[in-house]
Amino acid sequence: MIVALIDNGSLEAAAHRNLRALAAELSVRTRVDVAPVSWKHSDRIPPAALGGKGAWTLAPWVRAQVESGERNFVFVPFFISPQGAIGSALRRDLERLQQELGGFRATFTAGLGSPAAIARVVAARIRETMTQHALTRPAVIVVDHGGPSPVSATLRDDIAAAARQILGAEIGALIPASMEGAEHDHNTPLFADVLATRGYDRGDVVVAPLFLAPGRHAGHRGDLAQMAIAAEDRLGTAALRCFFTGLVGTHADIIPTLAEGLTHTLSTFHVAA
Numbered sequence: 001m002i003v004a005l006i007d008n009g010s011l012e013a014a015a016h017r018n019l020r021a022l023a024a025e026l027s028v029r030t031r032v033d034v035a036p037v038s039w040k041h042s043d044r045i046p047p048a049a050l051g052g053k054g055a056w057t058l059a060p061w062v063r064a065q066v067e068s069g070e071r072n073f074v075f076v077p078f079f080i081s082p083q084g085a086i087g088s089a090l091r092r093d094l095e096r097l098q099q100e101l102g103g104f105r106a107t108f109t110a111g112l113g114s115p116a117a118i119a120r121v122v123a124a125r126i127r128e129t130m131t132q133h134a135l136t137r138p139a140v141i142v143v144d145h146g147g148p149s150p151v152s153a154t155l156r157d158d159i160a161a162a163a164r165q166i167l168g169a170e171i172g173a174l175i176p177a178s179m180e181g182a183e184h185d186h187n188t189p190l191f192a193d194v195l196a197t198r199g200y201d202r203g204d205v206v207v208a209p210l211f212l213a214p215g216r217h218a219g220h221r222g223d224l225a226q227m228a229i230a231a232e233d234r235l236g237t238a239a240l241r242c243f244f245t246g247l248v249g250t251h252a253d254i255i256p257t258l259a260e261g262l263t264h265t266l267s268t269f270h271v272a273a
Contacts, residue, residue: 007078009038013049015213016042029259037061039090071104077111080210085149110261119162125245135204137172144210146178146187153186173199195231212249
């Protein structure tokens, strides 16, 4: 049996370095070797940016393990929404690999757990940002990437509602939004549009990205930050000030949650003959 912590993948070295660090911490906590594997993209990161060791992506990694005799896989999904479009596509890729390679067993853990568990991390990140910048009852935008699956949008809304309940009167108005995906109604409102909406176009606004690692979209120079800067420039920084929280996937509570799901799965996992 072999275990992998698997994410969507990114062209940003920082994202895969974060995945490797989490896999190493998860290995120590569970005393099980955990490999960092990306679904796609990360194998295009220059090895020099990853300490000289290139990143594995799903298909070549699974083929290599099967060639060495492995037939039992446990995947720890490192996704906000494992049942969304990306998670579903990943499972289809695994099914094709099973057919190609003559069959193997693949099991998934609960990953980051329930919307309530993620909401607790989001609320903690919001509180950190409020304390750091001495903010009083700021408006809050909980923003995800946006995509074709309404499942992901429902999860975004559930996380935002749970965070709202946790924070109560500590914050002002709170709204869920998506970075992109206007062609699908479930992604609305879009982040850029919210920043032009009454209640979010003035004063202090905390932006809580539902992203796990820094990359093209999240981070200091990511797409979300650029959208916020554009809104501030348009309205004037005296009128609007956006403050970004830390990312969900770098919070200290993530490892215990992932470890709990992995330990539970391993306790019920029976290696196929």
